[in-house]
Amino acid sequence: MKIERVELLHVAIPLVSPFRTSFGTMTTKDTFLLRVVTDAAEGWSEFAADPEPLYCSEFVGAAELVLDQHLVPRVTPEVTAAEVQARTHAIKGHQLAKATLETAILDAELRSYGMSIGTFLGATAAKVPAGVSVGIKNSIPELLADVEGYLAEGYARIKLKIEPGWDVEPVRAVRERFGDVLLQVDANTAYTLADAEHLRRLDEFDLLLVEQPLEEDDIRGHALLAQRIRTPICLDESITSAKDAATAIALDACRVINIKPARVGGYLEARRIHDVAVAHGIPVWCGGMLETGIGRGPNLALAALPGFVLPGDVSASRRYFAEDVTEPFELKDGFMHVPTGPGIGIEPIPETLKRFTTATNVLYS
Ligand code: OSB
Ligand code: MG
Known part of the structure; x- marks a missing residue:
């Protein structure tokens, strides 16, 4: 070409x-x-x-x-x-x-x-369950109001952003108020291994996972942390290639992987990570970076591969933007539809x- x-x-x-x-x-x-x-x-x-x-x-x-x-x-x-x-x-x-x-x-x-990117990558689903990533708020009531709105819209899973000072209490409040919704947290590297006992307090809330608690280059730290908490560790920032995924899995540093095509150099490497994870029985889900429709379309196609067994950060366009540069992607009964047109299926x-x-x-x- x-x-x-x-x-x-x-x-x-x-x-x-x-x-x-x-x-x-x-x-x-x-x-x-x-x-x-x-x-x-x-x-x-x-x-x-x-x-x-x-x-x-x-x-x-x-x-x-x-x-x-x-x-x-x-x-x-x-x-x-x-x-x-x-x-x-x-x-x-x-x-x-x-x-x-x-x-x-x-x-x-x-x-x-x-050919559509879904067909090219090997997508097997026409629609995927959508999760939503909820930012850190100024207060618990504000957080509960936002989560209530997302659940009412039909989101299948809630992810709370956490940091020291905003972790156990917001998680407790969401669990107490909304019962056994699928719930997970994302720390974006905000903790150290010295916080292990504190992070263990999250175990009582039956979270799906805790995402990237420690710094991105600390694979060993995540492996040690995994021995001290029950909540499954999911890596985001640490995984930049299929080789990284193989290493993290071999060292028991994660039990789940967040695959963001952008972070790993593109959709071809993202598919390789999916394949490595599936071969090891490691569930994966599709992460997001608040993409416009141009990034969202192909992410939805990736999320339709068979190893993506957890709902991804693939929310509707309106969760992010009042107006997007593409036609908006919409949530229907908790699912997002995978584009079927040629290429990324959206322009x-x-x-x-x-x-x-x-x-x-x-x-x-
Ligand atoms: O860590 O997953 C992350 C957004 C920007 C940068 C990093 C992350 C995020 C999100 C939002 O959590 C995911 C989304 O809805 O796009
Ligand atoms: Mg993350």
């Missing part, structure tokens, strides 16, 4: 409400979309991280630079999606930037065959995209 043009479009889309985690508060989805024009078709993707490197080391400015100077030059003038990883392997790290490039190329390629609405675009950078033409 000949690459004819690569464009990077900066977008800023207001969130319906601030999203607070242990690492910061987001009020706007401030990122970029990538548009790749080939001789066969056009493809789209979305960079998943933020302007600041708080979730991981990558951020918008660095991703734009590494795509421009190091990644795009390695895939032009001709490439297939399956070749992108090997072509860019010499460039250390930058998984989220690499995922953006691979996904736009994959989208174009699949569109040229008229920006030109007029809407134009309104949300703050700058455009042509990386190749």
Whole structure:
């Protein structure tokens, strides 16, 4: 496939409400979309991280630079999606930037065959149960009101963001008020092994899992923590490849894996992680990064693979945005439908995209 043009479009889309985690508060989805024009078709993707490197080391400015100077030059003038990883392997790290490039190329390629990404990846479900990630709130009543609203909308699972000072009490309050809903927590690396006894207090609430309690490079710490708490440990930030997944599983550092295609360099590696996990009997679920419809569509396709046995952070567009750059994805009876059109099955609405675009950078033409 000949690459004819690569464009990077900066977008800023207001969130319906601030999203607070242990690492910061987001009020706007401030990122970029990538548009790749080939001789066969056009493809789209979305960079998943933020302007600041708080979730991981990558951020918008660095991703734009590494795509421009190091990644795009390695895939032009001709490439297939399956070749992108090997072509860019010499460039250390930058998984989220690499995922953006691979996904736009994959989208174009699949569109040229008229094949959906779900079919390509091996999706076996037409719809997937949706969970919702609930940020840290100013008070327990505020949290309970939000959770009540999400449950009323039909979400199949609740994930509470936690940090020291906002953990046992919010979990207790949600359990007491809403009974045995599927419930899990996400610490985004906010604890240390010295907090093991404190984290053990979460055991009484029968959580599905605790996500990424310790720092991302602390695989051994997670293995030690796993021996001291009953709640299953799920890794997010720590897993950047299928090799990482194999290591974490072999060292008993996790019993569940959150697969975010962006974090692992794209959908091809995400599928490999799924396969490694399935081979070891490790359940997986699809994570999210507050994506626009451009990232949400292909995430839904991935979440439809058979090893995704837990509800993912694949909520409806309106949970994040009053208006998205694509047609909104909607929740129906607690499920999200997997797009069936060619490629990622969704594209920006030109007029809407134009309104949300703050700058455009042509990386190749
Ligand atoms: O850790 O899963 C995370 C959002 C941004 C960055 C990291 C995370 C999250 C979420 C929200 O938890 C998931 C979503 O609904 O997209
Ligand atoms: Mg997480």
